[in-house]
Amino acid sequence: MVYDCFPFFNEVDILKLRLHIMNPYVDRFVIEESTVTFSGEPKELLFEKHKDLFKEFLDKITYIVVDDTPIEGADTYERDYYQKNNLIKGLKDATPDDIIIMSDVDEIPCPETLQKIIADFDKTRVYHLAQRNFYVYMNNEEKSGKLLSITKEFPEIPEEKRLWLGSKICNIENIPSEGIVRLRDLVPVDDPRSIRVPNGGWHFGYMGGLLEKDPMKRIGIKTKAAAHQNFNEREVLAETMDHLILGMDIFGRDAHFERVEIDDTYPQYLRDHLDEYQHFVLPKITAGMRFVHKMDMTVGRFFRKAIHKVFG
Numbered sequence: 001m002v003y004d005c006f007p008f009f010n011e012v013d014i015l016k017l018r019l020h021i022m023n024p025y026v027d028r029f030v031i032e033e034s035t036v037t038f039s040g041e042p043k044e045l046l047f048e049k050h051k052d053l054f055k056e057f058l059d060k061i062t063y064i065v066v067d068d069t070p071i072e073g074a075d076t077y078e079r080d081y082y083q084k085n086n087l088i089k090g091l092k093d094a095t096p097d098d099i100i101i102m103s104d105v106d107e108i109p110c111p112e113t114l115q116k117i118i119a120d121f122d123k124t125r126v127y128h129l130a131q132r133n134f135y136v137y138m139n140n141e142e143k144s145g146k147l148l149s150i151t152k153e154f155p156e157i158p159e160e161k162r163l164w165l166g167s168k169i170c171n172i173e174n175i176p177s178e179g180i181v182r183l184r185d186l187v188p189v190d191d192p193r194s195i196r197v198p199n200g201g202w203h204f205g206y207m208g209g210l211l212e213k214d215p216m217k218r219i220g221i222k223t224k225a226a227a228h229q230n231f232n233e234r235e236v237l238a239e240t241m242d243h244l245i246l247g248m249d250i251f252g253r254d255a256h257f258e259r260v261e262i263d264d265t266y267p268q269y270l271r272d273h274l275d276e277y278q279h280f281v282l283p284k285i286t287a288g289m290r291f292v293h294k295m296d297m298t299v300g301r302f303f304r305k306a307i308h309k310v311f312g
Contacts, residue, residue, distance in 0.1 A: 130200040
């Protein structure tokens with residue numbers, strides 16, 4: 001059996017993409033969704049609301065609703081871990097011979113690479129899939145190697161070639177007693193079980209919603225709900241498009257992004273259905289666009305700060 005386990009927040013389009021890409025290789029999808037966000041605010045159950053979009057996969061889905069997230073006395077990271085660790089409920093029948101994939105929903109394994117792992121699976125190892133990293137748009141790729149997952153990177157990888165170590169693959173016996181989500185930090189790159197897998201897939205970050213065309217909404221909803229509250233600031237959201245057009249990190253971190261073409265290095269299903277995902281494709285960027293957005297980063301920022309100071 002191959003289990004594909006991941007939490008779900010509001011990434012309806014990405015969930016549909018993942019199910020179509022992974023379906024030929026997966027026997028059971030395990031999806032966790034909570035009734036509150038990591039910041040403790042009430043949240044609508046969007047998988048249930050939109051499940052007609054996934055009807056062809058429902059017989060393979062174990063859907064876990066977390067309705068007892070701790071609120072009082074818990075911080076955002078504790079709620080994050082608590083919710084995601086409920087994925088283990090979908091693995092009660094898993095045996096040591098079964099293959100378990102643990103990811104966020106937007107960390108999608110490369111099918112060809114996944115097939116190789118399944119064919120030669122070593123149940124003593126934990127596979128860390130090295131994935132290309134995209135923010136807000138599917139062709140807005142992080143190229144500096146400076147934005148890493150909580151797992152970081154293997155030390156032998158040069159900085160400019162570092163990737164997002166997202167999806168983990170192992171068997172039930174290698175899941176930490178502290179919970180399945182702790183595969184990310186309690187099985188680090190220097191653990192003897194760890195193996196880095198190149199061509200590991202794609203991390204399509206900040207692409208939530210259903211046909212949501214406004215990038216500021218995609219980012220704003222996620223940051224407001226997220227465990228990463230230090231990035232939840234209105235100035236960040238105000239300059240979203242400036243950062244995207246200028247190849248900067250949307251949160252102002254020291255990283256570089258480039259607009260790339262969607263080519264044969266992307267999932268076949270995505271390329272065949274690209275018309276359904278055009279709202280996730282960053283258009284070509286002209287010199288004029290760069291000039292306008294650079295001006296907004298200077299003059300526009302000055303006026304926004306003045307307005308905030310006066311009106312709060």
